[in-house]
Amino acid sequence: MIRFENVTKIFSRGTIPAVSNLNIEIPEGTICCMVGPSGCGKTTSMKMVNRLHSITEGKIYIDEVDNSTIDPISLRLDIGYVIQEIGLFPHMTIADNVATVLVEKKWPKQEIGKRVDELLELMGLEPKIYRQRRPSHLSGGQRQRVGVARAMAANPPIMLMDEPFGAVDHIARVRLQNEFLTLQEKISKTIIFVTHDIDEAIKMGDMIAVMREGKLVQYSTPEDLLSTPADEFVANLVGGNRSIKRLHLIRVSEILNRKVATVNMSDTLEAAKKHVIENAFNVVYVVSDTGVLNGFIGKVELKQEGEFVKDVYRSYPEIISDEATLSDALSVMLSNGESYVPVVDDFEHPLGAVSLEDVFKAVRQDD
Amino acid sequence: MGASRFEFRDVWEYITSNQDYLIRLMIQHAHLVFFAIVLGVVIGITLGFLSAYYKPVAAVVLPFAQIMMTVPSIALIGILLPFVGLGFNNGLVALTLYSLLPIIRNTYTGLNEISPSILEAARGMGLSERRILWRIKLPLVLPVVFAGIRTAIVMIVGIGAIASYVGAGGLGDLIFRGIARMRPVMILTGAIFISIIAIFLDIIMGWIERKLIARQT
Ligand SMILES: Nc1ncnc2c1ncn2[C@@H]1O[C@H](COP(=O)(O)OP(=O)(O)OP(=O)(O)O)[C@@H](O)[C@H]1O
Numbered sequence: 196m197i198r199f200e201n202v203t204k205i206f207s208r209g210t211i212p213a214v215s216n217l218n219i220e221i222p223e224g225t226i227c228c229m230v231g232p233s234g235c236g237k238t239t240s241m242k243m244v245n246r247l248h249s250i251t252e253g254k255i256y257i258d259e260v261d262n263s264t265i266d267p268i269s270l271r272l273d274i275g276y277v278i279q280e281i282g283l284f285p286h287m288t289i290a291d292n293v294a295t296v297l298v299e300k301k302w303p304k305q306e307i308g309k310r311v312d313e314l315l316e317l318m319g320l321e322p323k324i325y326r327q328r329r330p331s332h333l334s335g336g337q338r339q340r341v342g343v344a345r346a347m348a349a350n351p352p353i354m355l356m357d358e359p360f361g362a363v364d365h366i367a368r369v370r371l372q373n374e375f376l377t378l379q380e381k382i383s384k385t386i387i388f389v390t391h392d393i394d395e396a397i398k399m400g401d402m403i404a405v406m407r408e409g410k411l412v413q414y415s416t417p418e419d420l421l422s423t424p425a426d427e428f429v430a431n432l433v434g435g436n437r438s439i440k441r442l443h444l445i446r447v448s449e450i451l452n453r454k455v456a457t458v459n460m461s462d463t464l465e466a467a468k469k470h471v472i473e474n475a476f477n478v479v480y481v482v483s484d485t486g487v488l489n490g491f492i493g494k495v496e497l498k499q500e501g502e503f504v505k506d507v508y509r510s511y512p513e514i515i516s517d518e519a520t521l522s523d524a525l526s527v528m529l530s531n532g533e534s535y536v537p538v539v540d541d542f543e544h545p546l547g548a549v550s551l552e553d554v555f556k557a558v559r560q561d562d
Numbered sequence: 563m564g565a566s567r568f569e570f571r572d573v574w575e576y577i578t579s580n581q582d583y584l585i586r587l588m589i590q591h592a593h594l595v596f597f598a599i600v601l602g603v604v605i606g607i608t609l610g611f612l613s614a615y616y617k618p619v620a621a622v623v624l625p626f627a628q629i630m631m632t633v634p635s636i637a638l639i640g641i642l643l644p645f646v647g648l649g650f651n652n653g654l655v656a657l658t659l660y661s662l663l664p665i666i667r668n669t670y671t672g673l674n675e676i677s678p679s680i681l682e683a684a685r686g687m688g689l690s691e692r693r694i695l696w697r698i699k700l701p702l703v704l705p706v707v708f709a710g711i712r713t714a715i716v717m718i719v720g721i722g723a724i725a726s727y728v729g730a731g732g733l734g735d736l737i738f739r740g741i742a743r744m745r746p747v748m749i750l751t752g753a754i755f756i757s758i759i760a761i762f763l764d765i766i767m768g769w770i771e772r773k774l775i776a777r778q779t
Pocket residue numbers: 206207213231232233234235236237238239240391
């Protein structure tokens with residue numbers, strides 16, 4: 196648990212406070228998203244937790260201990276820290292980057308190696324390939340993964356994340372967000388997550404702290420923020436289309452109820468035909484021997500020359516995971532001009548499909 | 563053979579007939595340059611780090627090193643006379659002073675150019691200042707410092723010729739004697755040997771420098 200008690204930060208005397216009289220409590224195992232315009236004091240608030248900034252007035256308690264009484268080095272070793280610029284060490288390999296805190300904590304070499312591989316795998320980076328690479332040989336998204344892995348290395352109960360997914364494009368960001376939320380379900384860290392993207396805050400936060408000019412304007416759940424913004428500033432920040440914003444709050448897995456039949460690559464078209472006719476979208480999924488979704492057969496494909504499924508099937512331009520939000524699903528459908536999108540699990544085995552109609556229904560129910 | 567006309571064949575002849583003498587001068591030269599660069603590296607890196615960590619030190623050290631470079635070498639040797647007298651020591655001190663600027667400057671700018679986000683990440687993860695120095699700053703600044711050392715070496719191999727003026731020996735002897743006796747063959751031989759040493763060291767240092775950079779990226 197992290198608790199800010201009347202925390203004020205003044206950088207130099209006479210200037211207006213960067214943070215003034217901040218009071219928030221972040222319960223164990225939850226994500227608190229801090230949002231607000233540039234310069235509103237998000238980063239400053241966060242850096243007072245691990246004492247990168249001193250506190251001018253007030254106290255920050257970590258599990259009921261006043262953090263100013265904890266030695267800064269040992270405090271920081273137990274708090275995961277992800278900075279916006281990522282800040283990977285360019286002269287170290289990915290493995291050494293991830294191991295930074297473990298080395299400081301004097302873990303035995305063997306265990307460090309094991310833990311590093313575990314973390315790389317967790318972050319979707321094949322250890323064999325990436326262990327010995329340098330940060331300069333990674334894509335932006337991969338670097339952010341390494342940054343998060345490095346912060347999580349010693350399994351700290353608390354994480355401070357300053358725009359951790361800021362430096363990547365929208366698609367990569369959505370993927371990182373979804374993966375991180377899935378991970379958080381397992382690891383239940385207490386997290387301060389800074390972002391200036393209200394959509395990201397709504398999606399990631401158990402609680403959202405909206406800040407403006409150093410002051411806390413509203414501290415509430417994403418649902419409350421959307422339904423009852425505290426004032427005009429918050430309302431503007433949340434923006435119009437609040438029911439569309441609510442799409443960020445609902446995971447595909449929560450509304451998924453459409454099953455789609457599957458056929459194997461080696462099945463005959465005749466076998467596929469029956470399923471296509473019965474299905475609401477007039478399709479049947481085509482899966483590999485291992486059950487991975489390879490594509491589909493629809494009415495058009497049925498008319499083509501060929502005897503077997505593998506002769507005529509087409510692959511999907513995009514599929515989504517059941518961890519994705521309805522907003523993700525909607526944008527995939529719109530960008531591909533489809534009325535549905537296939538949903539798969541972590542192993543890309545098909546789970547079903549979500550349709551435009553499903554999305555509309557979910558929003559209407561929510562109203 | 564006239565006093566001012568010669569052919570390259572004469573240089574070759576001079577070299578082959580004075581091998582022992584030339585080798586002795588070369589060893590003297592290398593000796594001088596070696597000790598000067600060792601001192602320069604130790605002092606230069608120390609001052610570079612101190613300058614990067616403490617602003618007041620930088621305010622004194624950086625201009626001092628800069629001015630040092632503008633003092634003509636002959637004048638510097640003269641200035642040093644009352645302090646260190648004639649001979650090897652005078653040459654050593656002069657060459658050391660010349661080697662300082664590139665080393666100090668590269669250390670200092672190298673340290674200042676480390677991206678603040680790298681340092682903030684290190685600090686935020688719980689590395690102490692001392693650990694940051696060892697694990698982050700030193701390895702990151704190493705190739706830059708090395709480039710400074712390389713510049714310094716090439717430079718003082720050349721300037722080292724002047725040291726012969728105060729009796730520190732080295733290949734400068736050939737040049738000064740050549741001038742005194744109006745024998746261009748000697749002057750040319752001295753110049754050629756100095757250039758060869760400089761180029762040779764530059765190539766070796768360049769190779770090591772590339773290895774260092776390659777290890778980091
Ligand atoms: N080290 C510092 N010294 C003086 N003023 C600072 C310092 N760091 C931040 N400030 C000031 O404090 C205020 C809050 O800055 P902060 O970095 O916390 O904003 P932020 O909400 O993180 O903004 P952004 O979204 O741009 O990152 C700003 O006015 C900033 O200029």
